Every structure is written in C-alpha cells, then in structure tokens.
Amino acid sequence: MSTHQASDSGTVAGMGEFGLIRAVTENRRQPAATLLGPGDDAAVVAAPDGRVVATTDVLVQGVHFRLDWSTPDQVGRKAVAENFADVAAMGAVPTAVLVGLACPPDTPAKVVRELSDGLWAEAQRAGAGVVGGDMVRADQLVVSITALGDLQGREPVTRSGARPGDIVAVSGRLGWAAAGLATLGRGFRSPVAVVNAQRAPEPDYAAGPAAAIAGATSMIDVSDGLLADLGHIAEASGVGIDVRTEHLEVDRKLVDIGTALGADPMTWVLTGGEDHALVATFPSFADLPEGWRRIGAVTMADSGVTVDGEEYHGESGWEHWR
Amino acid sequence: MSTHQASDSGTVAGMGEFGLIRAVTENRRQPAATLLGPGDDAAVVAAPDGRVVATTDVLVQGVHFRLDWSTPDQVGRKAVAENFADVAAMGAVPTAVLVGLACPPDTPAKVVRELSDGLWAEAQRAGAGVVGGDMVRADQLVVSITALGDLQGREPVTRSGARPGDIVAVSGRLGWAAAGLATLGRGFRSPVAVVNAQRAPEPDYAAGPAAAIAGATSMIDVSDGLLADLGHIAEASGVGIDVRTEHLEVDRKLVDIGTALGADPMTWVLTGGEDHALVATFPSFADLPEGWRRIGAVTMADSGVTVDGEEYHGESGWEHWR
Known part of the structure; x- marks a missing residue:
C-alpha cells in the first residue's frame, strides 16, 4: 500500500x-x-x-x-x-x-x-x-x-409562498458572474473583480436568515439567472412577477465590459446565473433588511415573469443538458 | 427549451x-x-x-x-x-x-x-x-x-472505543460480494444469490442501532474487507484485534465457487469488501443482539489485526487509487 x-x-x-x-x-x-x-x-x-x-x-x-x-x-x-x-x-x-x-x-x-x-x-x-x-x-x-x-426555529422559506402585492427584492450582485464568464470566454483575465465574481462568488449567507426574520414569503438563490429563478417562484406560487429595470443597477464595470464586448449588460443582469444573489418576496408592509433592494412586484397574473410589464424575449437562463 | x-x-x-x-x-x-x-x-x-x-x-x-x-x-x-x-x-x-x-x-x-x-x-x-x-x-x-x-438520543458508536477484552462480532454476510465479483469477472452470471450480493447488497440497517443499544464500544461497516475495516478500528482504538477463522462461516455456495474458480473462499471472507456487513466490538459481558455472531476478540497488542493469533499475509483490502 x-x-x-x-x-x-x-x-x-x-x-x-x-x-x-x-x-x-x-x-x-x-x-x-x-x-x-x-x-x-x-x-x-x-x-x-x-x-x-x-x-x-x-x-x-x-x-x-x-x-x-x-x-x-x-x-x-x-x-x-x-x-x-x-x-x-x-x-x-x-x-x-x-x-x-x-x-x-x-x-x-x-x-x-x-x-x-x-x-x-x-x-x-x-x-x-x-x-x-x-x-x-x-x-x-x-x-x-x-x-x-x-433553521434556528424558523419555518423554511420556500419558493411557493409569494402572494400578489408582495414586493420582490434582491440581495447581492446580479450579472457580474455572467460578465466575468463573457470576459474569460474572450480570452481576457480582467477586470479582476468581475472575473473573480465568476470564479468564486461570495454570497452574503446572512441575508437569507435576515430575510426570513423580516417575513419573506418566498426566496430562491439566483443560480440559473434572475428571470429563470423568479420563474421558479412564480410557477411554485401560482403568481406573476414583474421586474422593473429602473430598479436594477448596472455597475459601471459591467457597462464598460458590455461596450468592449458588444454585449448588453442588462442581459447579464436579467439572465446571468452563478452570482448566487438571493431574491425573495416580502409583504408590501415589510421593512427590507439591510442590503436588500426592491426590484419588482408580485402580480395576480398566472403568466410567469415580465420585465417592465412586458414579456421578455431573450435567453431566460440555462439548463444543464442543452 | x-x-x-x-x-x-x-x-x-x-x-x-x-x-x-x-x-x-x-x-x-x-x-x-x-x-x-x-x-x-x-x-x-x-x-x-x-x-x-x-x-x-x-x-x-x-x-x-x-x-x-x-x-x-x-x-x-x-x-x-x-x-x-x-x-x-x-x-x-x-x-x-x-x-x-x-x-x-x-x-x-x-x-x-x-x-x-x-x-x-x-x-x-x-x-x-x-x-x-x-x-x-x-x-x-x-x-x-x-x-x-x-441517533434517537444515543451516543454515536465510533471506531475508537474498542477496549482489550471486548468481543468482536459481525452481523451480515462476509465474502459474498467478493465471490460474486470473482464470478462476474470470469464471465459467469450465477449462482444468482452470490452475484446479486455483489450487485445489490441488502444490509440489515436495524443491526446498527441494535448493537448500539446492546452497548457496542466500536463499530464499522465492512466496505473495504473484514481485516482492513477491523484495522481501522484497531488503529483508531489503539488496540489489537484477533479474528478466529473457526467462527467464520463459509457458506457452501462460496466453497463451491472457490472450487470452480480455484480460489480460497476464506480469502473472500477475510478480505472481500462491499457486503456492507457490520462489525463491532462489545463488552465481554454483553448479550449480542439477534443476528450478531462472535468472530474474535480485542487484545492488548498495539499490532493491528491478526488471524488465529498470527499475522495475515494476503491482501487486506483495497484502496481506490491503486
């Protein structure tokens, strides 16, 4: 031996x-x-x-x-x-x-x-x-x-508890890992902050329990992409979700990379996975915990996820088998 | 999609x-x-x-x-x-x-x-x-x-609690999966009971909790082979273990396959893994639970595992990287 x-x-x-x-x-x-x-x-x-x-x-x-x-x-x-x-x-x-x-x-x-x-x-x-x-x-x-x-005595926050009228909020970065992947795919190794977001995201784990304590009605981590993962919540909860792009900040770094690579950085924010941000729904009266920011609302419509009230026609995420 | x-x-x-x-x-x-x-x-x-x-x-x-x-x-x-x-x-x-x-x-x-x-x-x-x-x-x-x-309120039974004087006992079959593997390796598909022992062992899970309730001082499942796995107990507990072949039953089916393949069935019993039998040590005064049978004793010697009081010179198990 x-x-x-x-x-x-x-x-x-x-x-x-x-x-x-x-x-x-x-x-x-x-x-x-x-x-x-x-x-x-x-x-x-x-x-x-x-x-x-x-x-x-x-x-x-x-x-x-x-x-x-x-x-x-x-x-x-x-x-x-x-x-x-x-x-x-x-x-x-x-x-x-x-x-x-x-x-x-x-x-x-x-x-x-x-x-x-x-x-x-x-x-x-x-x-x-x-x-x-x-x-x-x-x-x-x-x-x-x-x-x-x-769970520290709390009920688990599932994908199925979103209710019409709830706020949709996110904690953590969106689109960074996708921008990093696009950068690596073109053979570049910088900007390092963006590339490293793809290599080793650093989720804020405390944001999950904080959301639960604040009364989150549903939650998911953004692994497949914001719209795809909100789609899982919409489907499991039997609701619609409308995302407002005016609330989605696109960091200057992502804008610059988008310009350099000829890509729309908002696509990364809406459909990029692997940042492992958390997205959750909260009652409209809830005080969002620190680090959580409102990006949309839960609607009555049983029609999945819309962006600024309209159907989104880009890529909505990825499946492992494709 | x-x-x-x-x-x-x-x-x-x-x-x-x-x-x-x-x-x-x-x-x-x-x-x-x-x-x-x-x-x-x-x-x-x-x-x-x-x-x-x-x-x-x-x-x-x-x-x-x-x-x-x-x-x-x-x-x-x-x-x-x-x-x-x-x-x-x-x-x-x-x-x-x-x-x-x-x-x-x-x-x-x-x-x-x-x-x-x-x-x-x-x-x-x-x-x-x-x-x-x-x-x-x-x-x-x-x-x-x-x-x-x-654990149902019990302390976990680890590999490190065996003490000199303890009984060594086993629950479940030994050598069957190895005999099945040898059979498959020669291109045969029967005897089915032996071949299926390799394909899908059916451990008696209740034997583990029963041993714990009966006071087992150490326990391990036989995945690498009886002697190799007893070696893990001996090392973790700082004791010796002597296995007595007179207590190791070799089923008629294993004897027959051994004869047919020109192999020693006792080698399968001592060194064959994958049966996922359980082997444990018990205080000498313990009543062994149903299905458990004595196969040896824990000794003072800090010398690993012996068979009938002597060092064993065959294969003692396997490592995944070899």
Missing part, C-alpha cells in the same frame, strides 16, 4: 486514498456544530432546530468550471458557495458540508490540496465545517457537495 | 434537466421524516435527536460498477445501501438521501429512471426518502450519494 510513501506524492495515485484524506483533513479547525468530523463511517453535526436543511450540487470540470480559468482554490470555494447559497435561500444558517471528489489518478495532489483549501476557506467564511467526504478515481474531475444548515 | 418535449425523451439531453427531475421525482412517497422534499433550493429533514449523522460516497461507472454486470436499478440500490450501512454503523437510523448524478447527454433516460427506481427502492427498504438531488452533464456516469440519519 502506498499510504505512507511521501516520496511518490506528486499525484493522487501516488499518495493513495488514505494518504490524501489525511493530507486534506489534517490541521483543520472544526466549528462547534461539528460534533464528530472526518475519520469515522459518518460525521455527526449539530441540528439544534430538530430539522436539518440539506442540498446537493455537482460540479464537473469542463462543464461547470475550467482549471485554465479558475484555480483549484476558486473551484473549491465556488462549490461550497453555491450550496450554502441554497441553504441561505431557505432562511437557514450553514452548518456543514460533505465533499465527494472523483478525479483521474494522475491528478496532481497539489490540485486536490488547493481545492480542499478552497472548500475549507468558504466553509469557514460561512461559519461551517467540512465534516466528511469521499475520494474516488474517475476519468474527469467531479466535485460533489452536500451542504447542511439549521 | 426542451423541458416539455415528450417526443425527444430517449436521452437525458432530450428530456432536459427539469423534465428529467420531474420524471424521477413524480409519484414518490416520502416518509414522515421528509418535511420538505425535492423541488425547492434545499430539502428539510426531521432530525429529532438534535444531531444529524451524515456520510457521502461516490460511485463511478467502470470503477465501482459496470452496467454490463449490474442493472441501473441494482446500481441505485447499492449506492444507497453502502451509504446507509455507514449510517447504521454509527448506531443511527437512516432518514434521507440526496443524490448527485452526472452523466453523458446521450445516456438513455431509461437508465436514469431505473437508477432512480433503485435509489428509491433501497431508501424505502431503509424507511427513508430521497429528498433532493442534482443532475448534470459529464463524460462518465457518476452517482454521488449523501445519506442522513438520526
């Missing part, structure tokens, strides 16, 4: 499964919610609410990320971020992630170590721990994340 | 992500522990103990399963079984699984549907639900499972 052979540690095959697990779990600081961390058949995580919020996402090299565009650290951070954004969108607080990693045997051990560093960095930013995982051989690098969260 | 086009439903690409998710989630019966099932940003699962047990495993086509050896249904059942065996090995009761599925766009939708049926069948056998998932495109079929469980 190659477990203890440090001399051949250049690739994951050289380190062996157990050696690699040791390398990525040693000297990590678990938060209080991690009652039993990696190293046993399963982890044990505090679930003080008596209910646990759970979600899973799979990221595939060449489909969801490219290692010539992002560092392994950024891939790890993004993998955790998109899952904890889902936890936050339920109004819950992140507690733990589990990681399934499949990769070719000749993958440099350095890639796995850096990816693990990224997973840990984002988990710690969220106040959570990486509590367990699995590492296996495959032809392609695949990162599978499961995130857990705690 | 292709979501609603039933005409092109032969492949996963034809059905689209949302169409496929609908196809595999429709008409499923969730258990009471599923407070919010698939369809939102995250699921909500009951965790009455106030702690949640969580574990994840990744299965890769060509590495962990072959679709010419197993049906998609069997792959699905095995994927859930090996995860819930880990939950049971903590002394916990299975409550939920989440599924990450990566597959090529030309994968027949039928494969995904049958795999999903297998996931559901095993989850229901365990009393649990499939509460969430993600489906993405990849070059290779990868199934990532995260399983959750509830």
